[in-house]
Amino acid sequence: MYLFDLGHLPGHQSMLVFHTLARMGIEALVLVSPESPLGSVGYFQDTQKEVDLEFCRRAKIPLMRREIGGGATYLDQNQIFYQVIWRKDNTRLPQRIKDVFSILSEPACQTYRVFGIDAHFRLENDIVTEEGRKIAGEGGGNIGNSMVFVGGILMNFDYSTMTRMLKVPDEKLRDKIFRTMEENVTTMRRELGTVPPRSEIISVLVDRFSRVLGRLTPGNLDRATLQKMRELERWLASDRFLFRKTPKIPRGVKIREGIEILYGLYKAKGGLIRTVETVEGSRLNEVEISGDFQFCPKEDLSRLENSLMQTTFERETIQGRIEAFYEKEEVETPGVSPEDLAEAVVTAKP
Amino acid sequence: MEIEGYQFPDDLYYHKEHYWARIENDTVVMGATDFAQKLAGEITYVELPEEGRKVDQDKPCGSMETGKWVGRIYAVASGTVIEANEDLEDTPELINESPYENGWLCKIAPSNLDGDLKNLMQVEALPEFIRSEIARVEKITSGKS
Numbered sequence: 001m002y003l004f005d006l007g008h009l010p011g012h013q014s015m016l017v018f019h020t021l022a023r024m025g026i027e028a029l030v031l032v033s034p035e036s037p038l039g040s041v042g043y044f045q046d047t048q049k050e051v052d053l054e055f056c057r058r059a060k061i062p063l064m065r066r067e068i069g070g071g072a073t074y075l076d077q078n079q080i081f082y083q084v085i086w087r088k089d090n091t092r093l094p095q096r097i098k099d100v101f102s103i104l105s106e107p108a109c110q111t112y113r114v115f116g117i118d119a120h121f122r123l124e125n126d127i128v129t130e131e132g133r134k135i136a137g138e139g140g141g142n143i144g145n146s147m148v149f150v151g152g153i154l155m156n157f158d159y160s161t162m163t164r165m166l167k168v169p170d171e172k173l174r175d176k177i178f179r180t181m182e183e184n185v186t187t188m189r190r191e192l193g194t195v196p197p198r199s200e201i202i203s204v205l206v207d208r209f210s211r212v213l214g215r216l217t218p219g220n221l222d223r224a225t226l227q228k229m230r231e232l233e234r235w236l237a238s239d240r241f242l243f244r245k246t247p248k249i250p251r252g253v254k255i256r257e258g259i260e261i262l263y264g265l266y267k268a269k270g271g272l273i274r275t276v277e278t279v280e281g282s283r284l285n286e287v288e289i290s291g292d293f294q295f296c297p298k299e300d301l302s303r304l305e306n307s308l309m310q311t312t313f314e315r316e317t318i319q320g321r322i323e324a325f326y327e328k329e330e331v332e333t334p335g336v337s338p339e340d341l342a343e344a345v346v347t348a349k350p
Numbered sequence: 351m352e353i354e355g356y357q358f359p360d361d362l363y364y365h366k367e368h369y370w371a372r373i374e375n376d377t378v379v380m381g382a383t384d385f386a387q388k389l390a391g392e393i394t395y396v397e398l399p400e401e402g403r404k405v406d407q408d409k410p411c412g413s414m415e416t417g418k419w420v421g422r423i424y425a426v427a428s429g430t431v432i433e434a435n436e437d438l439e440d441t442p443e444l445i446n447e448s449p450y451e452n453g454w455l456c457k458i459a460p461s462n463l464d465g466d467l468k469n470l471m472q473v474e475a476l477p478e479f480i481r482s483e484i485a486r487v488e489k490i491t492s493g494k495s
Contacts, residue, residue: 043413043420044395069418095487096389097419124417141420247395247439 001086002028003216005202011038011075012064012237013229017221018083018150019067019236020229022143027090029209029216030083031202037076039063039165043141045072046246052167061165065242068148070139071254074165078156078187080201082108082209084149088142092214095147100140101125104149107208108136111153114204117191126257127151133186134256153205154187155195166253169263170290173276177253177261180278184256251348252277264348268293270335273344284313287345296332303329308345318342351473353480356385359450363426363470366479367408370450371426371470378463380426381454382414385480387446389487390416396442398423398434398456405431405458407466412455414442426470429460 006017011034021028039061041047047063050072056063061074075081084104086093094100105121112119118130127136138151163178189195210216221229235241252262264275271293278285287308295301307325311317319342325331326338333341351358358364363371368386372379387393395415405411405425412423434456438444445453460466471479 044397044415067420069415069420091486097391097417097421099487100419101417139418139420142422247397 001213001216002219003206004028004030004219004221006030006032008033008035008077011036012062014081015040015064015066016229016233016236018085018148019143020225020232021085022146022148024228025087025145027086029213031080031205033077033080034075035077037061040075041065041072042070043067044246047242050167052165055164063242064237067143068139068141068150070137074158074162076158080153082151082205085146088145088147100149101138105138107212108151108153110208111204115196124257129186133184135186153201156189157187180255180261184259262348264344266340266344266347268336268340270333273341275344275348277348279313282313284308284311293336294334300329300331315342315346318345353477354484358473358476360473363467363472364476365424365426365470367424369424369426378427378458378460379454380456382445382449384449387449390421392416393442393445396438399431401431401433403431423455427458427460427466428462429458431456432459433457
């Protein structure tokens, strides 16, 4: 298997490389950082619905859809991507998806540990610190006759740009997404107070990956590969591919595995009910309710929201809490029943 | 037939990429096998070929996502897609829950059915194949190479 230690490449090329090698059936470990920013959109995502295109245009962040899974993410020079490409008939490497993630995450976990960060792999498919903060997102897929696994070491992370890049139904939500992301995603800089030299991180990654992948032969991308990359770029960077119709309907933002900010929307007789919910596993941590319906007295709305904090995310419990609140507080919501409010909250449920 | 805990109905044809084919009059109905769905885990998104699209046996004709992994769907027969299972757009988990019934993927009007069937396995050939596939996927985790 080859080792392509490519240093920094223009944003889109840093992602094009694994698509190209996979199509060519070239087995390799690629280590690369984007030298310029890139917005990367997951294969099943609807770019127009998930990404703030106007912001990306103004901030000069090009977008590219990748052929592997996961959500929209912001890539820049503060990340080191490890990309493993192997032919699907190579039985020395994992074939079962859960094995791919658990086995091939281990070199990155060990790399973090070498630098003093106690990181480990957690289902479904993040690397997290001891405190449960995500420190690497990962994804993969079958491309051509190859399997591809990609992850990124977060030396540092631009939470602000990442948050700005996402399309949200209400601008007020951005701050919430930013705060939740800051609480749940961490970096080497935050954990260590400093970032180790990139060359040292690369050296450890190569050593740890070689223990799983076997001997790695250093190489450079040859002319045929570069030519194939240029050809592929025309398709992968095309508007047709970027804005293709997809079945994935955005219903929120996944901050890390287990924590999501979800949007609920429900049309009741008395008006439209909107919710923004922070959900952790099966628990509704908090909810904000808005819309164009009447809620009297309106000061009680935040108390209703408080009564739903830390609730089991299931209809019966939520509706029970709302009904209890109505009984106790004697609020009036013409055309909006407790059932409607409960429906608005649970429609956001995955 | 049950093989190592995986179900394989006797009346189907099987593709080596773990998709099944059922012949219904002049139509081929295809889906993912129990082995495929268990190997994949919870399926969250599915992209199926549109009606009217020409597909080739053994070639990718769609995709599905499971746990941030995008896998390809391979056509079991060549021909023209006449229907895709629209229910899967909202409920892709049907593939996990009911791989041989409600979780079917698409229907194909075959262009070379007799030829294509020769490349598919019938249930009698499956025990050896499935056991070799299990050995293949488990090799890495058992430390053998």
